[in-house]
Amino acid sequence: MKPFASVVRAFNLVRGLLGLNDETGGRVVEVIALSRNDPNIGLRVPKTIAAHGLDVTRIAYIGGDDIVPSLKAYKSDLFLTCNDDDALAVMRHPDTNSARRS
Numbered sequence: 001m002k003p004f005a006s007v008v009r010a011f012n013l014v015r016g017l018l019g020l021n022d023e024t025g026g027r028v029v030e031v032i033a034l035s036r037n038d039p040n041i042g043l044r045v046p047k048t049i050a051a052h053g054l055d056v057t058r059i060a061y062i063g064g065d066d067i068v069p070s071l072k073a074y075k076s077d078l079f080l081t082c083n084d085d086d087a088l089a090v091m092r093h094p095d096t097n098s099a100r101r102s
Helices: 011-024 039-051 067-073 085-092
Strands: 031-035 055-059
Touching: 011 031, 031 039, 031 067, 039 055, 067 085
Parallel strands: 031 055
Antiparallel strands: none
16 A cells, blocks of 8 residues: 655645754644544555654544544644635634634
8 A cells, every 4th residue: 555645735834844843853843643534545644654754643533523622632723624624614613723704
């Protein structure tokens, strides 16, 4: 099973954010991958992380569950997604620290 290519939209941003750890000599950024994929795809996630040398510390497989409880559990400050429904759910949820429309 091959890792995913680095075509994910946020790939360069994630690499840049993780680069802050190198610049500071400490862990100021932690990246956690949340996946809704089935187990076969799920196996590709850690392979991709390793293949691209990303310092992703945790991976959570949430299946079809609501994303907001996972974000709250990990005390997330930034959420990147290509899924419009997830983005809207996070922005509309009263317990998230997301940007609000004025």
